[in-house]
Amino acid sequence: MNYTIPTVDWSLVLPFALVALTGIVALIIETAHPKRDNGLIIGVSLTGLAATFVLLLTQLVLPPARTFGNMVLRDQFSVLLQLICVAATAVCFMFSDGYLREKKIAFGEFYPLTLWALSGAMVMVSTDNLLMLFVGLEILSIALYCLAGMSRSEARSEESALKYFLLGAFASAFLLYGIAFLFGASGSMSLPDIQKAVTGLTRDTLPMPVFGVMLVLVGLGFKASLVPFHQWTPDVYQGAPTNVTAFMAAVSKVAAFGALARVLVAAAPLHQYWFEALYWIAIATMCIGNLVALVQKDVKRALGYSSIAHAGYLLVALLAYTRDPDKVSLGTTVFYLIGYAAMTVGAFAVVSLAAKGDRDGSRYQDLHGLYRRAPFATVMLVLFLSSLIGIPPTVGFFGKQLIFLDALRTGLVPLAIVLAVNSAVSAYYYLQIMVAAFVSEEGAARPVSRKPGAGMTIGVCVCAAGVIFASLLGGYVQETTRTAALQAKPVPGRVQNQMEVINR
Amino acid sequence: MQNEFIPLLLLMLVAAVICTAMVTLSWVLGPKKNTPYKASPYECGVQPAGNANERFPIKFYLVAILFVMFDIEVVFLWSWLTVFNSPLTGLDFKIFSFMEVLVYLSTWIVGYAYVVRVGAIDWDETTSLHPEKLGQTAQEAN
Numbered sequence: 001m002n003y004t005i006p007t008v009d010w011s012l013v014l015p016f017a018l019v020a021l022t023g024i025v026a027l028i029i030e031t032a033h034p035k036r037d038n039g040l041i042i043g044v045s046l047t048g049l050a051a052t053f054v055l056l057l058t059q060l061v062l063p064p065a066r067t068f069g070n071m072v073l074r075d076q077f078s079v080l081l082q083l084i085c086v087a088a089t090a091v092c093f094m095f096s097d098g099y100l101r102e103k104k105i106a107f108g109e110f111y112p113l114t115l116w117a118l119s120g121a122m123v124m125v126s127t128d129n130l131l132m133l134f135v136g137l138e139i140l141s142i143a144l145y146c147l148a149g150m151s152r153s154e155a156r157s158e159e160s161a162l163k164y165f166l167l168g169a170f171a172s173a174f175l176l177y178g179i180a181f182l183f184g185a186s187g188s189m190s191l192p193d194i195q196k197a198v199t200g201l202t203r204d205t206l207p208m209p210v211f212g213v214m215l216v217l218v219g220l221g222f223k224a225s226l227v228p229f230h231q232w233t234p235d236v237y238q239g240a241p242t243n244v245t246a247f248m249a250a251v252s253k254v255a256a257f258g259a260l261a262r263v264l265v266a267a268a269p270l271h272q273y274w275f276e277a278l279y280w281i282a283i284a285t286m287c288i289g290n291l292v293a294l295v296q297k298d299v300k301r302a303l304g305y306s307s308i309a310h311a312g313y314l315l316v317a318l319l320a321y322t323r324d325p326d327k328v329s330l331g332t333t334v335f336y337l338i339g340y341a342a343m344t345v346g347a348f349a350v351v352s353l354a355a356k357g358d359r360d361g362s363r364y365q366d367l368h369g370l371y372r373r374a375p376f377a378t379v380m381l382v383l384f385l386s387s388l389i390g391i392p393p394t395v396g397f398f399g400k401q402l403i404f405l406d407a408l409r410t411g412l413v414p415l416a417i418v419l420a421v422n423s424a425v426s427a428y429y430y431l432q433i434m435v436a437a438f439v440s441e442e443g444a445a446r447p448v449s450r451k452p453g454a455g456m457t458i459g460v461c462v463c464a465a466g467v468i469f470a471s472l473l474g475g476y477v478q479e480t481t482r483t484a485a486l487q488a489k490p491v492p493g494r495v496q497n498q499m500e501v502i503n504r
Numbered sequence: 505m506q507n508e509f510i511p512l513l514l515l516m517l518v519a520a521v522i523c524t525a526m527v528t529l530s531w532v533l534g535p536k537k538n539t540p541y542k543a544s545p546y547e548c549g550v551q552p553a554g555n556a557n558e559r560f561p562i563k564f565y566l567v568a569i570l571f572v573m574f575d576i577e578v579v580f581l582w583s584w585l586t587v588f589n590s591p592l593t594g595l596d597f598k599i600f601s602f603m604e605v606l607v608y609l610s611t612w613i614v615g616y617a618y619v620v621r622v623g624a625i626d627w628d629e630t631t632s633l634h635p636e637k638l639g640q641t642a643q644e645a646n
Contacts, residue, residue: 024614031614031621 009067011059012074015052015082016122022048023115030108038107042097045111049090056083060480070190071132076480078126080334081258085125087462088250088341089118094459095349096243098452102355105150105241114247117143121251125258128191128266130179130216133259137175137223140255141168144248148240154360160239167222167232175219181212191266199269213267213274220263224256226315227284230308234296237304242360245300246348249307250341257314257337261330264322271322278319282415285312286422293429299351299436300362302429303344306388309426310340313403316415320406328406331478335402338473339395342466343387349459350374350381350437353452364436371438374452378437380460385430387467390423395470402474566624577612581605
């Protein structure tokens with residue numbers, strides 16, 4: 001047997017190994033003294049995340065590298081997305097403390113599971129191998145199924161876990177089926193190899209890779225909650241504990257779009273077969289997300305639909321990039337994900353204040369009187385919602401502006417117009433949430449909302465800093481991802497040819 | 505290439521026709537005499553007793569889940585062991601893979617320790633549950 005042990009660059013896997021290890025340490029603490037050392041668990045988890053964050057920052061300047069037989073890839077794109085995931089999780093942990101105590105959810109299970117889910121998301125964005133991508137997706141998803149059902153006294157939480165599990169398993173099957181087809185067509189699981197193999201196929205050999213790409217897009221579209229595959233989103237976002245929803249909305253979406261970007265780049269030679277489908281999916285995602293959100297009576301549900309709409313905006317950015325990678329940078333997507341993570345996690349953090357006892361108050365009237373009890377958090381909620389609308393000084397505005405300009409630059413004018421109209425429509429329900437927080441609590445269904453703890457204040461401040469100052473990073477992100485994009489550049493010649501298909 | 509699949513398609517067609525015929529014909533031709541006894545759920549031929557929506561212990565479920573997980577662990581160990589035991593395997597690989605398996609096993613051991621610690625496979629609830637939570641059972645025991 002002539003097996004040589006591959007030389008492994010451990011620094012590439014160290015970030016997610018560190019996160020997984022932190023989860024194991026947190027579980028060991030829980031095992032030693034069940035339900036005693038809650039503070040210690042939080043401390044260890046946050047320390048682990050901080051260490052990972054610093055480690056990733058040092059890796060940001062390193063050149064792209066691969067290891068484990070090309071299974072793990074580190075480039076600027078993956079490091080940036082991992083940074084977003086780690087930061088979003090850290091903020092979730094900061095505000096979870098009070099919420100978990102209020103709802104009597106076990107600390108020893110929440111923190112390790114969230115950390116493992118995070119490690120799955122990090123694996124998902126730092127690979128261009130489909131098998132590794134699938135493993136990452138499953139690590140992320142299985143932990144999330146458990147987390148969604150964490151609030152065991154609420155039937156709604158259980159229901160959301162079951163729904164998420166069933167639909168998620170279904171989507172995973174789609175993804176796996178697609179991967180099998182792509183493997184059959186190209187003889188490889190690695191996306192660059194697949195890209196090479198599907199370039200210049202004939203009429204007879206085309207159906208298999210096209211079918212494979214479509215199935216993979218269905219699987220990832222489910223995770224990213226694009227419209228025909230979005231039905232689980234509002235139910236799960238509403239039913240899951242609010243801190244889990246925040247994690248899901250930010251981390252799971254970042255991971256899904258990271259994977260989607262790599263798959264779309266690899267599938268660029270088949271551009272003409274999927275571009276128009278995704279074009280209409282983007283329009284449907286933006287419109288349905290925002291229009292259905294208008295009639296919601298539940299804040300978490302409305303924010304769930306808002307996250308669907310934002311997935312639509314992100315898809316526009318990706319489509320513009322795959323259409324013309326020379327004119328448009330992948331940095332737009334990354335930049336929007338930074339802003340999206342900050343404002344969504346922040347908004348959910350403030351909404352989590354409305355939980356009382358073992359019930360999750362999340363209807364609009366449950367927010368009444370929030371301003372009196374938590375003035376600082378409410379003002380911050382206004383900031384996050386303004387950013388979600390896209391009001392100028394916030395990151396939400398600059399992100400949308402970049403996507404808008406990218407769409408115009410690549411000739412996707414209809415998408416740009418739909419995006420602008422949707423931003424205006426969305427203002428209505430975001431303003432409704434704001435108003436609900438400022439109404440006095442007389443006449444409220446039940447007087448609610450805890451006083452925010454220190455963790456909540458810090459977490460909300462971090463998000464606010466992200467919303468206000470992330471705009472300064474815009475240029476840097478664009479520049480950094482430009483070097484990363486070299487790793488995964490669509491084949492320009494073929495993409496140009498597909499232009500007339502769309503413009504006809 | 506297409507021709508290879510025609511027998512398969514034919515087989516699927518025949519299977520569909522036969523299945524549909526069997527179900528439809530027995531539905532159309534069969535006598536329909538409905539009695540209350542017939543309409544009741546089948547419980548091994550015995551008259552059904554009690555409500556189906558009742559609480560039941562999930563210990564079996566937890567044990568089954570844990571069994572499946574450790575079963576999978578053994579599957580991985582077995583394939584590793586086959587290579588490890590082979591006289592063709594070099595010492596380098598033996599040391600390397602042994603370390604890898606140790607890391608892999610340690611995650612299982614931590615998980616198992618947690619499961620035992622929180623009493624997930626504790627058969628006798630009276631030792632792990634708070635007396636108040638046992639409620640009815642505790643009073644009956646007294």
